[in-house]
Amino acid sequence: MRDARGQIRRLPGLRLWLSGGWLTLLVLAALFAPLISPHDPLAQDLFAGRLPPFFEEGADQAYLLGTDSLGRDVLSRMLYGGRLALIVALVAGTLTCLIGASLGLIAGFYRGWADLVISRFIDIWMAFPPVLFAILLIAVLGTGLTSVIVAIVVIDWTRFARVVRAEAMGQGAMDYVASAQVAGRSRLGTALTEILPNVLPTIVALLTLEMGIAVIVEAILSFVNLSISTDQPTWGGMIAEGRTSIYQAWWVLVFPLFALFLTVLSFSQLGEGLKDHFDPVLR
């Protein structure tokens, strides 16, 4: 029994370190992409098309992870693609969190009409498949980084609103909130100083999960060619190209897919780890 509990304690630690490590590496790679990229991610060299990665026969050591059908360097494109993925994760994740959590807090703490309206909107949102909704929004907004971020915020605010609403409702029924009210604190003051700090751990864990989801949504949108303009390298775009030439050049698909795998896994493990970390029962 003691062993099992020791494992539960050690495992989240390892999980946090591994996912934190990969994400740090990704941030560094994104920041210094122009310095460390061996090639221009857009430069085509039709004589160096579909070169395999360094460990395969016929490789050119100048292109460590090989080239795609147009002779563009896979490694450089991945580094620049990581940049976009991280920008989308940070900006879209944070905006979704701010808007969704605020609406959830209002609905859960103020109740009444505000709750009725916000809950009805959540119900309506649940009637749409998220990916289809995002694609529809991009179709009317046009492609581009801003559209992708707006689409993610519009489809995913309910994720925060639902959870924060439920938590705020639970907290609002507790004695300490009632005593703050008796002490003459304003409703807004109570919401910000009493409720919010207690809901914050959940929000932080959700935010980390949301960043992973934002990366996936961006990859899906660029996979169907509806994300950023086509001359910007994205992981999703590379995966789409790789999918069509999978039997001739597997590396065009596998390397960006691997990066996407690790990034999404890291964000979600970090989120789970944080949730456990804040959970008083496990702590």
Added chain:
Amino acid sequence: MPIVRALITRLITTLITLLGAAIIVFVVIRVVPGNPIAMMLPPGATDADIDRLKTLYGLDKSILEQFLIWIGNVVQGDFGTSITLRQPVYDQVIGRLPATLELSIMALMIAVLLGGAAALTATLYRGSRVEGSIDVAGGIALSLPDFLWGLALILLFGVLWPLFHISGRISPSLGFEFSSNFFLFEAIARLRFDVVADLMGHMLMPALALAIPLAAIILQLLKQSLKECMHDDYITLARTKGYSESSIILRDALPNAILPTLTLIGVQFTFLIGGTVIIERLFSYEGLGNMAIDAVINRDLPLIQGIVLVFALLFTLVNLLVDMTYAALNPRLRHA
């Protein structure tokens, strides 16, 4: 009768949700920057042409009037005409819906079997390495979305070890004439097992990609409920009677632990259907989602509108059905 009142309230909220969804679709498509008329006309059209088309589509009326006319048509099943396919949207959507439904139901069945088997195995071998590895596998399965599982399956079973088809719904060389669009159900009903095998070979990979994340959710919740059950008195009683551990789990614990999981499966089923949009694209499976992405790329607004509305209707109905089943199964609501 509180249950009747609850039912009526639920039906009214369902109608409000559907109306809200229709309004959102209408607003997104009609009140957006960009003129739908300009997209329908060739570049050389005159102002008179534009006006004539505007009158034809009722675009010279107020937004409210336009909405009322539109929703009136939608309720009667008139979703307009697809710009690219030049055919009624309703027929197109209804023609593709069976493919998506078959894929979703197949994926749901795989998820239940996979998740259920994993939860039962982990409970039987609880505290051992088997449980540990199932937990780790479940954690990874849950962390990655269907899109990534689809790509992984394509690499594994399409390229590295080509066992299954990774594109399409049926081999064209089969030359089998279907009289409905429910290919799989029809092939089973007509006892053509060669056709069934071919359809399954195409459907297995996309269905598995959709099923893996849901299987992980089922695994976690069912395992948790089973674990709580295993401390109950009736389990100890069954054990003193000398029943084997596996039969205790199946006969005594499972029926008591399964209700929360059933509710969860109902709720998660709509997420699974939503996932078909990108999975169908990934596997070139000819369903509604694949058609939706084509419609967006070709800017075929009437078609997109129709598909989104059908998905919204499907989701709302599944949610309603889940709630009603839950009410029927929950003794506290039934006898109230």
